[in-house]
Amino acid sequence: MPNEIDRKFKILSIVSLSFFLVVGLINYFIPKLEFNKPEYNRAFGIFFNLYCFYIFVVLLKLFLKIKTKVLKIIAITLNLLLLLIALLNFPLYLMKIDPQIQYYDVEVKYFNKRNKLESITSQYRINWKNNKKIYQENRVYDIGPFRYFIEYDIDSSKLNNDWEKVK
Known part of the structure; x- marks a missing residue:
């Protein structure tokens, strides 16, 4: 049973991280692409922020399985730092202070x-x-x-x- 859960978690991790990577690449290569309505941009910003929380939890679980102690400490520290940045960024969306200009x-x-x-x-x-x-x-x-x-x-x-x- 634990092997089946690990297998499902790995598949879920790959799918989740792939979506995160695709959105990041689109934003990097086409930075002026947005939704045509500011409400959609705001909803996507909130969704993506929540999705980042989820990704950091998935990464934390994956990083805890690293065998090398130094690499494990570095990976967990970076993950927690990025999680803190995401936590600080989330209230900005809720207060309607967008990091991007909304037209x-x-x-x-x-x-x-x-x-x-x-x-x-x-x-x-x-x-x-x-x-x-x-x-x-x-x-x-x-x-x-x-x-x-x-x-x-x-x-x-x-x-x-x-x-x-x-x-």
Whole structure:
């Protein structure tokens, strides 16, 4: 029975760590990719923070099985340090202080004639210091529930003929 539990735990560990690695790689290679709604970004941030707690518990269980004493101490210390960082980061999400700027859509101003998924959208973000809205136009590319920010703070007066104003 213990061997079956260990086998299931190893499979669960591989699947969990693979998801963690995939999300980390996507965030590293495509840093401007987000969900198209700030509520989805916030929900994913909270989910991923909770998922990090889970991953650190799984890693701690795996690190406790290391036979080399020095490597075991180093791995457990790093794991506990990262767990502490995740614990300190979690209240920021709950207090709605995002580490990333969240843009809220106002309206789509222009769309690209060649590519209908690309648009210039009027958006605002909230300055966390004075709680005021800051408006700007961003060039975005919408891919289903995701949004890729191509360029921030576009000057719409300098657009070429590829753009058409939305009526």
